[in-house]
Amino acid sequence: MNVPRYGHIVVLSGAGLSAESGLSTFRDNGGLWDNHRVEDVATPEAYARNPDLVQRFYNERRAKLSSVQPNAAHTALGRLQREFEGQVTLVTQNVDDLLERGGARDVIHMHGELLKVRCTACNTVHGWREDCTEATRCPACGVAPGLRPDIVWFGEMPYHLDRIYAALGDCDLFLSVGTSGNVYPAAGFVAEVRRAGYAHTIEINLEPSAGVSYFAEHRHGKAGEIVPELVEQLLKGEAS
Numbered sequence: 001m002n003v004p005r006y007g008h009i010v011v012l013s014g015a016g017l018s019a020e021s022g023l024s025t026f027r028d029n030g031g032l033w034d035n036h037r038v039e040d041v042a043t044p045e046a047y048a049r050n051p052d053l054v055q056r057f058y059n060e061r062r063a064k065l066s067s068v069q070p071n072a073a074h075t076a077l078g079r080l081q082r083e084f085e086g087q088v089t090l091v092t093q094n095v096d097d098l099l100e101r102g103g104a105r106d107v108i109h110m111h112g113e114l115l116k117v118r119c120t121a122c123n124t125v126h127g128w129r130e131d132c133t134e135a136t137r138c139p140a141c142g143v144a145p146g147l148r149p150d151i152v153w154f155g156e157m158p159y160h161l162d163r164i165y166a167a168l169g170d171c172d173l174f175l176s177v178g179t180s181g182n183v184y185p186a187a188g189f190v191a192e193v194r195r196a197g198y199a200h201t202i203e204i205n206l207e208p209s210a211g212v213s214y215f216a217e218h219r220h221g222k223a224g225e226i227v228p229e230l231v232e233q234l235l236k237g238e239a240s
């Protein structure tokens, strides 16, 4: 039997992980930020100015989510987390639930989750699958309007950073999958790992990301093809 070469793998994922499932990325041609201005739908100011538009944007994305399925990269990462003998920390910028549906047990959603809303009056977070409007009452405190998508918008602090930085400082393999490396702090995680000194770093992306030079190894192509191959190697103890 092969001995796993790594003890703690951290995987950072972005929209490219879910692209082959049919969810739009943000910055590719025809991506979400081609059709919507960030300032109109993904900032606290946008929500204050035009809450109906913001709710509609996330309602559409929530509805779309129920029509797509995890792809081979999601299921491979789920399998890695379940079967790898060491620790696997899955950190995602994605707000979909495709890693969970692909079999992952514990996913750190640093930019929040589409299937949750948060009450700005009582701060309760609710699981949510329906549309949400300014008329929707909070099931906990009854206030409306007040329920907002539990999404981290530009200008807001990402979730779970303590847990993420602890994992970055502890890992011996860091994988980045399907992210353009444009949005901090996630774009800076690879530099953080390199500062700690000893972890191997691999970028998996359709094309070189903005941070490609920080990675020791690159595998460029579709996540749905490259990730399952790499997971197979990691589970056999064969990866570089």
Ligand code: OAD
Binding pocket: 013, 014, 015, 016, 017, 019, 020, 025, 026, 027, 028, 031, 042, 093, 094, 111, 152, 153, 154, 177, 178, 179, 180, 181, 182, 183, 204, 205, 206, 207, 209, 221, 222, 223, 224
């Ligand atoms: P981007 O849209 O910026 O980048 C997606 C990356 O995935 C691009 O570099 C693509 O080349 C790559 N890609 C596309 N299809 C792929 C495939 N099949 N296999 C592998 N790679 C593929 O998305 P993110 O980097 O995730 O934040 O964006 C980061 C954050 O910016 C998002 O979480 C969101 C956005 O604004 C918030 O909304 C707060």
